[in-house]
Amino acid sequence: MTKVWPDERGRFGEYGGRYVPETLMNALIELEQEYRRHASDPDFQEEVRYWLRQYSGRPTPLYYAERLSKELGGAKIYLKREDLNHTGAHKINNTIGQAVLAKRMGKKKVIAETGAGQHGVATATVAALLGLECKVFMGQEDTKRQQLNVFRMKMLGAEVIPVTSGTRTLKDAGNETLRYWVSHVEDTFYILGSVVGPHPYPMMVRDFQRVIGDETRKQILEQEGRLPDAIVACVGGGSNAIGIFYPFLEDSHVRLIGVEAAGEGLDTDRHAATMTKGSRGVFQGSMSYLLQDEFGQVKPAHSISAGLDYPGIGPEHAWLKDSGRAEYVPITDQEALDALALLSRKEGIIPALESAHAIAHTVKLAQELGKDGLIVVNLSGRGDKDMESIMQYMEGERK
Amino acid sequence: MNAIDQTFAQLRREERAALMPFLTVGDPDPDTSLQLICELEAAGADIVELGVPYSDPLADGPVIQRASERALAHGITLLDCIAIARQAREKGVKMPFVLFSYYNPVLQLGLDRLIEEARQADISGMIIPDLPYEEDGPVRDALAQAGLYLIPLVAPTSRERIHRIVSRASGFIYCVSSLGVTGVREHFEQETDMFLRTVKEATDLPIAIGFGISNAEHVARFAQICDGVIVGSAIVRKIEENLTRLKSEREEDKREGLREVHLFVQELCSGLKR
Numbered sequence: 230m231t232k233v234w235p236d237e238r239g240r241f242g243e244y245g246g247r248y249v250p251e252t253l254m255n256a257l258i259e260l261e262q263e264y265r266r267h268a269s270d271p272d273f274q275e276e277v278r279y280w281l282r283q284y285s286g287r288p289t290p291l292y293y294a295e296r297l298s299k300e301l302g303g304a305k306i307y308l309k310r311e312d313l314n315h316t317g318a319h320k321i322n323n324t325i326g327q328a329v330l331a332k333r334m335g336k337k338k339v340i341a342e343t344g345a346g347q348h349g350v351a352t353a354t355v356a357a358l359l360g361l362e363c364k365v366f367m368g369q370e371d372t373k374r375q376q377l378n379v380f381r382m383k384m385l386g387a388e389v390i391p392v393t394s395g396t397r398t399l400k401d402a403g404n405e406t407l408r409y410w411v412s413h414v415e416d417t418f419y420i421l422g423s424v425v426g427p428h429p430y431p432m433m434v435r436d437f438q439r440v441i442g443d444e445t446r447k448q449i450l451e452q453e454g455r456l457p458d459a460i461v462a463c464v465g466g467g468s469n470a471i472g473i474f475y476p477f478l479e480d481s482h483v484r485l486i487g488v489e490a491a492g493e494g495l496d497t498d499r500h501a502a503t504m505t506k507g508s509r510g511v512f513q514g515s516m517s518y519l520l521q522d523e524f525g526q527v528k529p530a531h532s533i534s535a536g537l538d539y540p541g542i543g544p545e546h547a548w549l550k551d552s553g554r555a556e557y558v559p560i561t562d563q564e565a566l567d568a569l570a571l572l573s574r575k576e577g578i579i580p581a582l583e584s585a586h587a588i589a590h591t592v593k594l595a596q597e598l599g600k601d602g603l604i605v606v607n608l609s610g611r612g613d614k615d616m617e618s619i620m621q622y623m624e625g626e627r628k
Numbered sequence: 629m630n631a632i633d634q635t636f637a638q639l640r641r642e643e644r645a646a647l648m649p650f651l652t653v654g655d656p657d658p659d660t661s662l663q664l665i666c667e668l669e670a671a672g673a674d675i676v677e678l679g680v681p682y683s684d685p686l687a688d689g690p691v692i693q694r695a696s697e698r699a700l701a702h703g704i705t706l707l708d709c710i711a712i713a714r715q716a717r718e719k720g721v722k723m724p725f726v727l728f729s730y731y732n733p734v735l736q737l738g739l740d741r742l743i744e745e746a747r748q749a750d751i752s753g754m755i756i757p758d759l760p761y762e763e764d765g766p767v768r769d770a771l772a773q774a775g776l777y778l779i780p781l782v783a784p785t786s787r788e789r790i791h792r793i794v795s796r797a798s799g800f801i802y803c804v805s806s807l808g809v810t811g812v813r814e815h816f817e818q819e820t821d822m823f824l825r826t827v828k829e830a831t832d833l834p835i836a837i838g839f840g841i842s843n844a845e846h847v848a849r850f851a852q853i854c855d856g857v858i859v860g861s862a863i864v865r866k867i868e869e870n871l872t873r874l875k876s877e878r879e880e881d882k883r884e885g886l887r888e889v890h891l892f893v894q895e896l897c898s899g900l901k902r
Contacts, residue, residue: 238762246762246763247760247762247763248731248758248759248760248763249686249758249760250686250687250757250758250760250781250783250804251757251760251761251780251781251782251783251785251786251789251793251804252783252784252785252786252804252807252808253785254760254761254762254785254786254789255785255786255787255789256785394690394693395683395684395693400684401684404684404685404686407686408686408687408689408808408809411687411807411808411809412807412808412809413807414785414807415785415807509735510732510735510736511731511732511735511758512684512732513684513686514758519732521732521736523736524705524706524707524733524736524737525706525732525733525734525735525736525737526682526683526700526733527683527684527732
């Protein structure tokens with residue numbers, strides 16, 4: 230039997246832990262205790278399952294992408310259709326779980342950080358559903374790039390707070406949410422959007438996202454009678470990837486491949502390839518891999534995909550990388566755009582730019598594995614939100 | 629004997645609390661911050677907290693965030709901060725130095741190197757605001773072996789953790805006045821006094837209060853209960869208000885800027901006598 234991570238100190242090997250101001254420590258300990266108590270309560274689990282089924286539309290299909298597979302002439306490719314969730318991405322799996330927990334803990338106010346706005350929209354949505362007051366922190370740069378999502382959140386009744394510190398993007402939205410939480414820790418629940426941050430968030434968010442992998446396992450056995458050779462998912466913080474990887478960790482013959490954003494290239498400063506180019510460090514509450522300079526200052530990340538534009542990564546991924554159980558590969562902005570166009574034209578599915586990174590690596594992998602191969606790609610979100618930024622990118626390229 | 633202990637012992641004899649200003653090293657530039665350290669002592673400071681600028685200062689409000697950005701624009705590193713501390717010693721500054729840094733720069737430099745450098749600069753202790761009790765063991769032990777203190781923070785939300793934290797502390801206990809990040813607060817609630825009394829009862833070490841202390845009235849109030857009063861954002865804001873002067877090429881403008889900070893610290897000190 231392999232060791233169960235995280236351990237009692239919230240560690241995945243040497244990664245994880247709790248590196249936060251003392252003011253938050255009791256709140257995190259209480260959150261962990263409450264989470265463990267509710268997670269073992271069948272009534273809590275049933276409520277979460279109810280909303281996932283009746284509200285978000287789970288289970289999502291595991292779809293055989295036949296035209297894409299034939300076009301590439303290699304392995305059979307299945308898409309786990311997380312884009313068909315309510316609000317258009319896997320993010321809602323986690324926000325439903327945390328919001329139900331918040332409500333059962335008696336907290337009436339929730340806060341969240343958001344980059345592209347997907348987690349913010351998913352949080353605003355469940356806050357409306359469960360009658361919670363909601364504030365979403367978003368970097369000022371991102372509020373400009375993603376005006377539509379800002380408007381969606383406001384439509385749902387949330388307050389959107391533009392963050393003007395630092396690089397004015399996701400990492401600073403995360404800092405500002407933590408700062409706000411330090412001031413309002415007694416009556417506010419922080420709905421964190423990925424498998425990052427201090428313990429218990431990486432564990433809790435993973436547990437809420439593992440529904441993706443649990444369904445995938447059942448569906449692929451029904452449809453193919455065997456487990457896949459490889460599972461491919463994009464990684465920013467890494468929640469959709471952990472969600473689909475986790476139920477397969479013990480199946481050592483299933484390759485687990487995380488795809489990170491190489492932005493404009495690994496030989497430039499404009500990428501978000503935390504695993505390929507980063508090193509061990511402490512960032513936003515946990516020990517993991519991190520893009521940083523030699524003095525420990527955090528370096529700004531870049532990706533055409535706002536959801537991957539993050540200099541850190543979840544601690545469990547760092548552990549999976551070091552232990553060799555998962556592989557992490559880079560994909561550039563251009564490769565992701567090409568993959569987005571390919572999937573749109575061959576399957577009539579416009580993926581989110583984040584998920585397009587996973588598709589781009591699958592294009593390479595399908596040929597490598599050959600006709601007998603079987604790949605599952607986590608299609609973590611739909612691409613409607615990205616149309617405007619892709620239009621701008623293409624105009625920029627023409628100039 | 630660690631210089632922090634000596635200072636508090638001396639102040640106990642004088643029956644007054646310590647004024648413990650904070651500034652961000654390298655703000656507005658390395659040379660000026662060196663002069664500011666000297667000015668703080670001349671104005672009556674007893675112990676100084678030397679803030680290491682960081683790209684992602686989670687525990688800090690907007691004033692210290694901006695100071696960090698100004699210092700980072702000069703490329704200031706943890707080693708540069710220690711070097712400036714050493715220069716301050718060479719210029720005759722006597723008060724104990726406490727280095728305030730987030731954990732990641734410490735981790736990247738490495739403890740051995742940090743301790744070696746810190747000892748050469750006669751630094752007495754460190755505060756690492758994102759390294760709580762559960763994670764601080766190795767750092768605390770390594771510092772202790774070199775005679776340096778890791779100063780712990782306790783917050784109003786620490787409750788039953790207070791006893792565990794103070795039981796293995798050294799130097800002094802940094803009490804966070806109220807919930808929230810660093811930055812000026814208008815007033816303090818009654819609960820703050822109750823919290824301070826709880827900490828005081830739990831330890832024989834000196835206790836110091838910080839977060840939001842911004843004027844002589846605050847200093848006077850807390851000097852009655854605490855052994856030290858930490859003023860950070862209010863001093864950094866005073867530096868920020870005088871940026872143009874402090875960065876001026878003209879010697880007299882610069883002296884005027886330094887004098888403004890000096891007068892403010894002197895005013896804060898007026899509240900110290902019990």
